[in-house]
Amino acid sequence: MFHKAEMMDALADYESARYVIFGVPFDGTSSYRSGSRWAPDAMRKASENFETYNAYFDIDYEDLLIHDAGNLEHYVNVDETLEELSFAVEPIVADGKLPIMLGGEHSLTLPCVKACARHADEDIGFVVLDAHFDLREEYCGVKYNHACVSRHVLNEVTDKYVTIGVRSGPREEWAFAKENGIKYYTPDDVRETGTKEILSEISDYLGCSKIYLSLDMDALDPAYAPGLGTPEPFGLSDIEVRDIIHALAPRSVGFDIVEISPEYDNGQSALLGTKLLREFIAAHAASER
Amino acid sequence: MFHKAEMMDALADYESARYVIFGVPFDGTSSYRSGSRWAPDAMRKASENFETYNAYFDIDYEDLLIHDAGNLEHYVNVDETLEELSFAVEPIVADGKLPIMLGGEHSLTLPCVKACARHADEDIGFVVLDAHFDLREEYCGVKYNHACVSRHVLNEVTDKYVTIGVRSGPREEWAFAKENGIKYYTPDDVRETGTKEILSEISDYLGCSKIYLSLDMDALDPAYAPGLGTPEPFGLSDIEVRDIIHALAPRSVGFDIVEISPEYDNGQSALLGTKLLREFIAAHAASER
Amino acid sequence: MFHKAEMMDALADYESARYVIFGVPFDGTSSYRSGSRWAPDAMRKASENFETYNAYFDIDYEDLLIHDAGNLEHYVNVDETLEELSFAVEPIVADGKLPIMLGGEHSLTLPCVKACARHADEDIGFVVLDAHFDLREEYCGVKYNHACVSRHVLNEVTDKYVTIGVRSGPREEWAFAKENGIKYYTPDDVRETGTKEILSEISDYLGCSKIYLSLDMDALDPAYAPGLGTPEPFGLSDIEVRDIIHALAPRSVGFDIVEISPEYDNGQSALLGTKLLREFIAAHAASER
Amino acid sequence: MFHKAEMMDALADYESARYVIFGVPFDGTSSYRSGSRWAPDAMRKASENFETYNAYFDIDYEDLLIHDAGNLEHYVNVDETLEELSFAVEPIVADGKLPIMLGGEHSLTLPCVKACARHADEDIGFVVLDAHFDLREEYCGVKYNHACVSRHVLNEVTDKYVTIGVRSGPREEWAFAKENGIKYYTPDDVRETGTKEILSEISDYLGCSKIYLSLDMDALDPAYAPGLGTPEPFGLSDIEVRDIIHALAPRSVGFDIVEISPEYDNGQSALLGTKLLREFIAAHAASER
Amino acid sequence: MFHKAEMMDALADYESARYVIFGVPFDGTSSYRSGSRWAPDAMRKASENFETYNAYFDIDYEDLLIHDAGNLEHYVNVDETLEELSFAVEPIVADGKLPIMLGGEHSLTLPCVKACARHADEDIGFVVLDAHFDLREEYCGVKYNHACVSRHVLNEVTDKYVTIGVRSGPREEWAFAKENGIKYYTPDDVRETGTKEILSEISDYLGCSKIYLSLDMDALDPAYAPGLGTPEPFGLSDIEVRDIIHALAPRSVGFDIVEISPEYDNGQSALLGTKLLREFIAAHAASER
């Protein structure tokens, strides 16, 4: 009769859950516009807009085992927050569940990737959709800045790394990417080569059966997602991102959506992010049928 | 010297009019975000932005016989509102004019379709652009809910029915659509098959010379129309919808644009809706030259 | 480690709770601007802004037994919604808890008053803060319209009725109020007579030890609460409303805050409403010490 | 059945009208924020929020003879706009009706005052509520700038001039005001002396039975009216302005409300302006009973 | 340690500068929505969002000689403003620098084109991206209206004129364009023919080595740039405009971006405009390497 403000269709309790969604309302290192702290709750609100059924995969979300764990207590300091997040995500992965983190900023991805890598029976890859390389060693005096997450994944977790949608970074990052043979696709690459071909290339390149998938919403063009921390024109379309998620979800052992700043639009970015979250879950669940 | 806040270029009085525009500021059954009650006046304001001339059809709207009848008195209850609307639209159609209804919500379409069907000399078809099937028998305890309009048209008016842009609905609606051989095109279908080919298919399928055309603005992708009651990602582009309207307007005996919620953007959806309204009128008028 | 999006400091489970807060996201009969459906969740978000301690009453909310039950499932139709609400609030009162309803629109007050009246060991009074009389028998064809709630309380529950802040109504309501000797105070009355004197008059007038207290936020001046369904200038100040709540909370057996439309400001009205909710609880709890 | 987007309760046709309301959507000389072009239609929308009855004066607006003439065609250039306005307002006054102009910017007041002065059988006074002196001879290279309106009224119409709420101006304006013995009241004066006493002083000072009353909404504190072209803190309260209007309306032969910029709030300023418009009409009509 | 609110990476002083950016916060002839007065500062704020490096051209903006001169003092009257602008831009061009004007409205382009034409050693062409022809002789009683800029360039500067993105204008403008053999491309032309082919046609058509390039942001579809004075659906995509700028920048002797109204979105249009400004500079600088 009464219901809580949870992600719609997240009807499972923790124990029975296959998918555990949780929010981390932390945006402490945001450099341009902050406010991704409000994204997890905005996405829960957005989820009320959608039907429970996904026709493409013929899946009803109510039939899946989805749990919404709520939001993580957050700190002012990024290091403490990452540590707290690390403690929180570890048991979720250990319990054999697929963690879905709703940021908050991109720095939050690192502990989630690490937890997934630790519990995988083989090396996992890391595929990130992002307008930015996030390859800095540190930024504005902070190592675990949102602008450095990919570098830390490379350094600390895996070098099976692909980034899609990238179109912004200092000269050093582009040089680093080239010198280290990092696999990246700009939105122009995606438009010219086609999603299908790129996905096939990525599959060959990674050579692993399991990945962690991270969606920095600024990978999308601001026409589709104007409410972002660092919006970057000339981005991916909603369809391109959807098709990439459809293809990669089946092999994903963890997923996140980060960098939505809901105060900068009228729900558009949270709605699209939530829809993409649902596409991820349906695509993954379909692969386990 | 003074002018009223009417739709621009609606210079005709009722008697001489070929096109009668009217608003119905009713959104009483809206399920996610309400506010389409403000759409008719927002569209009148938006109309001040546009030139009187349509170059594609070489038509000046000031040369057409367009009347803006104002807004319908509305009720809290949907049943009474539909009845009132039925009384209002009936004489417009009886007088041989083409009614153009500006919602308000999609439930308002039904009395308009019925009036047009009653006065047609043959069976009319119903073509709707919508993200949603709207095929429920009832929703949230209300039969004439905005989420049921297509079902009622099917039940009460015509089975010459096509829906374009559909991408959302419960399992039951997709099953109903398949079981009943309902003709529908998702935005992916439109992208892959092309507007032209689809329009030719629709023409063959309907096999009738007259249709009622209903534009639920959520058929469009939220990038083009963010101010909606139930925005649904992965939608049609502005160009696709324009081309469909261009093709279908000539055979239309009634038209409506519904589900714009102008409080959720900065005029974008009302501007596009108003532009599409003008494209409809020009396309129709060109066919009568 | 994780926490849900509940009202802050609502740490008790239902069984142990003294105060049970719940939202009813229903605004189906709203006549001017809708959107109070978003108020309960907006107030939960606003609650994160406040300290757990109330210095005036020397009370820490974390020490009180407050439960947040979540939001009521809602219908499109007001009658069904009121029935559902009636079922929901009944056991709360029966269990000896003080119900605190967060609207949603003012019509939702009636089932709450009725439940409280049914379980009181004596006749209860009804004190409402409102810009409007809400004394119509019906409005826009709907009996249980938000604009009629006071009339139905008078007809169906109690004639120990006082309204504070009233400044708007049709001639019939003012006539009805005068003919029936209804006790009302305009904001001008409050400013001229003073809150203290008026509260003493009310106490004498009611002659009962228990009341239900209802706060229609439009009692406040729009300077303090711009995000409302039907904002009415020349209203009460925040301090006047706070002082009235401080005085009346101790004898209240039920409470509600209604008619906040959070889409029409940047959090101001939800923040003030939430603060007044907290003042109510502290004042009531202090009286039970 | 259908109704136009006019000021609510403006039910009279022009011929029978006692009060003729019209908008002038012109803001071409606005210096800080523009947008008062949208105010007339915003006030019509706001008028839907209010009851038809004014209890203070026991008057139902539907019983009065109010006509809404619509909006004046506007030009880019202020001089042409003022000329057009002059042509438009002249016959209204000549026909013995009370003109009520909704700006647009303050420069629009001048032709209205002139028309009223021309048709008065005695010298009229000019009382203006404004945060600014508007006593410049010209501003930014434009004589009939919004920042000069009072000077032109003084020069071209009447020296029976009082300004209330003034708190901003260059040194020259304050010096001019003092040297020329101009009667002005700052908001501090109003707070300290009291509305009643000031109104009595003004009455003595003017020594005339008829005035034109002009309300620049920035006379009010931005807490009450945030949506303004040039908001100025430390202003008048809503109650002070209401009481001044109540007192001066009976002797007014013309009235205007200017400088609302509705894009800069969520309806607050248009709602208050519309309410004050209604208070003016009720107070004036009560005096003619 | 302290830095001023200038365009990011505009590190050069005037003397050493190759590119001189300046704003003209003037929108006095805007016909639908005003507010482009706020665009120059909004673009400076937006510039903080972007990296200093452009990977496509392998250029770091910090290595270029860019100067931000600030904003021009503005007048109410367009004629005086254009005169002031003429005085301001003349020495910039005379000093051999490339002027980049940030409007403000489109009328401001004329003095900039004239200054560039005066100092060119050959006839220059004029290429404008715009939804509108801007070919009127005068508009709303004002010759140098924003809606007339192209006509005045044609009349007073050069007939080597091309407009891209045009889709709106009165019958007279379309007729004028056809009768005078004006080269124009609608967005449909661009989509059907392709950017590359069109650019090659333009190059042949103009037959000159130097052009002035003007970007009226309403050339873009409102999905990409919703914050505009006169938004027009069915426009160019961000990629199309970027590619056109890339191609034309090398031969440009002057550039402007006009008609952004930042109050009508959440930074989207200013961000895209600023990005396109940066693409222009990089493309031009790359051609001078």
Place this chain on the structure above:
Amino acid sequence: MFHKAEMMDALADYESARYVIFGVPFDGTSSYRSGSRWAPDAMRKASENFETYNAYFDIDYEDLLIHDAGNLEHYVNVDETLEELSFAVEPIVADGKLPIMLGGEHSLTLPCVKACARHADEDIGFVVLDAHFDLREEYCGVKYNHACVSRHVLNEVTDKYVTIGVRSGPREEWAFAKENGIKYYTPDDVRETGTKEILSEISDYLGCSKIYLSLDMDALDPAYAPGLGTPEPFGLSDIEVRDIIHALAPRSVGFDIVEISPEYDNGQSALLGTKLLREFIAAHAASER
């Protein structure tokens, strides 16, 4: 001819300046809503709204020696930012100028107070207007959190401390305040005792001729300043704050305005903050005449 986006009337260069204004766009420890990073530039924009003349003090700001130094480069980490700020403010005070800091968050006050104290020839007092005590030793794991600034001033600078407008804090802060005999005035105290009487008490209590004055804008009621990080109802009025600043400015050796979050209103809070800044300067300058 061109002018930079500086605080209006800040015409002096650094060397000649008596008042040095600078912004610190840092909000890294904000706990509820962030965004005070945008306040310094928002206040510069707001300053364009105001006349150069202050009639109350008969002072023209253009005659004063005011310098706007721009914004401090900021870090992600509060400790580094405070250190950077310390380096920046030190020479300003050493050079005998009065520093005026525009936050950013309240933690930024500490280095400014310290610099002023270091260079004063006697012990200085600290008077802060704030809704919050800010007396925590640390908050959310961060010592120099915005919620701790008063405690650090007490610990590290001076115990001549008074806070006005305080109405929120955990039990520990109220206890600490009482146990340590801290002088505080709630808004209720101010209303009941009167500004004049309180200011006289403060003067006696402090017993020093020089103070640092800090204005946390949340001291004001949200009706006057809705755009805040942590808005707290029941606050001070604009007039109360103005009168306190008038009285304390003459003895102030440093001043700041912090915690405005301009994204949460339409300019209201930045406009009022800027006005109060100007009142401070005029009151101080008048005392030096």
